[in-house]
Amino acid sequence: MTTTDSSTDRYFIDFPGRIRSIQTAMREENLDVYLGSRLRTLSWTLDAFCPWRSFVVIPREGLPTAFTFAIDAARVADDSWLDEGQVQGFAPLAGQDQIQQIAGVIESLISGGKGRVGIEDGMSNYLPEGNLTHYEYQRLAEALPGCELVNAHTLVDRLAMIKDEGTINRFREASRIVDVGHEAVLEAIGDGGHRGMTETVIAGIAALAMRKAGSEWEWSFTGGNEIASGYRTGFALGACTPPSTREIRAGEPLMVDIHSMFRLGLGDHSHNYLIAPVTDRQRWHADNFVELVKRTLETYRAGVTPGGLATKMLAFAEDGGFASNVLPGFEHGIGMLGDEWRIGLNDGPIPYWTNPDHVYQENELLICAIQYACPEEKIGFRYENPILLSAGGCEPMSRFPLSVDEVA
Numbered sequence: 001m002t003t004t005d006s007s008t009d010r011y012f013i014d015f016p017g018r019i020r021s022i023q024t025a026m027r028e029e030n031l032d033v034y035l036g037s038r039l040r041t042l043s044w045t046l047d048a049f050c051p052w053r054s055f056v057v058i059p060r061e062g063l064p065t066a067f068t069f070a071i072d073a074a075r076v077a078d079d080s081w082l083d084e085g086q087v088q089g090f091a092p093l094a095g096q097d098q099i100q101q102i103a104g105v106i107e108s109l110i111s112g113g114k115g116r117v118g119i120e121d122g123m124s125n126y127l128p129e130g131n132l133t134h135y136e137y138q139r140l141a142e143a144l145p146g147c148e149l150v151n152a153h154t155l156v157d158r159l160a161m162i163k164d165e166g167t168i169n170r171f172r173e174a175s176r177i178v179d180v181g182h183e184a185v186l187e188a189i190g191d192g193g194h195r196g197m198t199e200t201v202i203a204g205i206a207a208l209a210m211r212k213a214g215s216e217w218e219w220s221f222t223g224g225n226e227i228a229s230g231y232r233t234g235f236a237l238g239a240c241t242p243p244s245t246r247e248i249r250a251g252e253p254l255m256v257d258i259h260s261m262f263r264l265g266l267g268d269h270s271h272n273y274l275i276a277p278v279t280d281r282q283r284w285h286a287d288n289f290v291e292l293v294k295r296t297l298e299t300y301r302a303g304v305t306p307g308g309l310a311t312k313m314l315a316f317a318e319d320g321g322f323a324s325n326v327l328p329g330f331e332h333g334i335g336m337l338g339d340e341w342r343i344g345l346n347d348g349p350i351p352y353w354t355n356p357d358h359v360y361q362e363n364e365l366l367i368c369a370i371q372y373a374c375p376e377e378k379i380g381f382r383y384e385n386p387i388l389l390s391a392g393g394c395e396p397m398s399r400f401p402l403s404v405d406e407v408a
Contacts, residue, residue, distance in 0.1 A: 011173070011263055013166040015047055015081045018159070022058055025155045032115035033106050034058040034152065035140075038130035039338025041120060041156050042066070043264045048079035049217070049337065053130075055102055059109045067098055099136065103143035110147065117144065118152030123352050126341040127221060154345050160335050161344065162363045163388070167336065170265025171365060171386050175397035177213045177260040178267035181225075182400045184209035185256050185271075189248070189407055194275060199227040199243035206258040210267075215260035219337060220268070226257040233272075234373045234380035237327055250275050253282065253379050254407075264336040268367055269398035270382040274406050282379060286404035288322045289372040289381040293402055296330055296370060300360075300387060300394040306331060306343060307356030325380075327371035334367045334386055364389045368396070 006012040022045070026034055036045060036056040043049075045056050045064060052069035054076075063086050068076050070089030077087035090098040106117060119132050119140075131153075132140075141149060163171075188205050189197065203225040207218055218224035223242025230252040232241055241255070248254060252275050260267035272289070274282055295316055299309055310328055317323040333343040333354070343366055348355025360366075368387045373380035381404060386397040 009166075010169045011166050011265075013047065013164060015045065018045060019058060019064055021159050022155065023060055025159065026058070026060055026118065029118070029152065029155065030116055031118040031150065031152060031155075032060060032110050034118040034155070035102065035106070035132075036120060036156065037132050037136075038120045038153065038156075039128050040130075040160070040335055040340075041153075041338075042130070043336040043338050044156065044160050046076070046080045046082065047264065048076045049264065050076060053098070055098065057102060057105050057109075065105050067101055070096075099139040099143055103140060106144060106147070112146070113144075114146035115148075117147045117149050118155060119149050120153040120156075121151040122153060122346065124341065128338065130338070157345050160339065162361060163335075163365050167265060168363070168365070168388060170263045170336075171267070171334075171388075171397055174215070174260045174262040174265045174267030175269065175386060175399070176267075177210050177215045177262060178258055178269045178398055179400045180213040181206035181210040181215075181258045181260070182256065182269065182271050182398075185258075186405070189254075189273070191408065194248040194254075194407060197248050198245050199229055199232075199248070200245055202227045202248070202254075202256060203243040203258075206256065210258065210260045213260075214262060215267070216263075217261040218259050219261040219266050220259040221340075225259060226255075226270075228255045228257075228380075229253070231375075231378035233382075234375045234378050236373055236375045237371070238373060238380070239327070239369070239371050239382065248275060251277055251279075253381065255380070255382050257382055257384060261337060266334060266337060266340075266386065267398070268334075268384045268386060269400060270384045271400055272381040272383075272404045274404060276406055276408050278406050281377065285322070285325070285372070285374060285377070285379055286381065288317075288320055288325070289370075289383070290402060290404060291320070292317060292322075292326065292372065293368075293370055293383045296368060297387070297394060297396060300368065300389060302360050302362045302364070302389050302391050304360055305357050306354055310356075322372075325372050325374045327373070330368065330370055331366045332369050334365050360389050362390050368394075 073089030228241035257270035344358035
């Protein structure tokens, strides 16, 4: 069991306090039990990495019980703030599968076999979201005939939106680690070092440097570290480029988008290069991109909305003659591991997507994410960086210089 002292650990998070805040919300919404199944909920409540199908059962009072695949239960218990008795392993044995175990715990927490159980349902474009599946829902409904299963995921989403100091510091450290990875890549590709190098090699150079600096996982679900060169940087609407074995070539762009994880806080930053010789047209695209990123970072602050910011930035791009190269979105959500995509609550015009009218608040964290792509010219650039919002602006977590560097 992981134990920390808030007086000495700058990464301390009050996880028992988080559970109590969920329980307060449960009482307000008349829920007897909350069943968390999403990766974001598991990270936010357990402080442990749960790569296997996992669940957390939270009663109205007392400690939660976590369930994960038996082969990983001891490790999850060791990583988590919970003791071993609160982390259970499920297995394909009679009476030990996840549904039977979860149903048994829920039955012990409700009176007379009847109650309201909050579940996490919905949809996502994010593959490991962890919403309860149709089969799981059916099995639980059969095992708990006296219970009403209520979709209640916004309860956790609302509580997790504003970040505490320990979470913010974990993100700062993860971003420091990412900067170490970028420094290693820049040193490796300079002075002709890129010759004969492939995208996969660049990904490995960054990964090794970040692991040495303390990264616990290349957290992205889109191929670990994402490296693109040449025409691959210009994929229309592209923001997913797992590294390929393509060699880096003279006269082409290179995009290095690398990721780290520190105590479930996430580092994500993209840096862009032009491999010499560089044409005037390539430099024109690069300068447009850099100015767009600068303008975006200057605009972000508490009180603005995703839709309002996008309108301003697209108008700026239109004035510069490059609006057709800009993806009309400038952020994606971020929280502890698993809370990667949607911003704010599920209260917009399109269910389970970001509400364009969401009003940012102080101490929200998000990824400033900008995609500039010109497929017909085989060139594109990407910017991603966690930013912390305040009333006066935003704090970019990665400190690596904003530029498109020319490499000899």
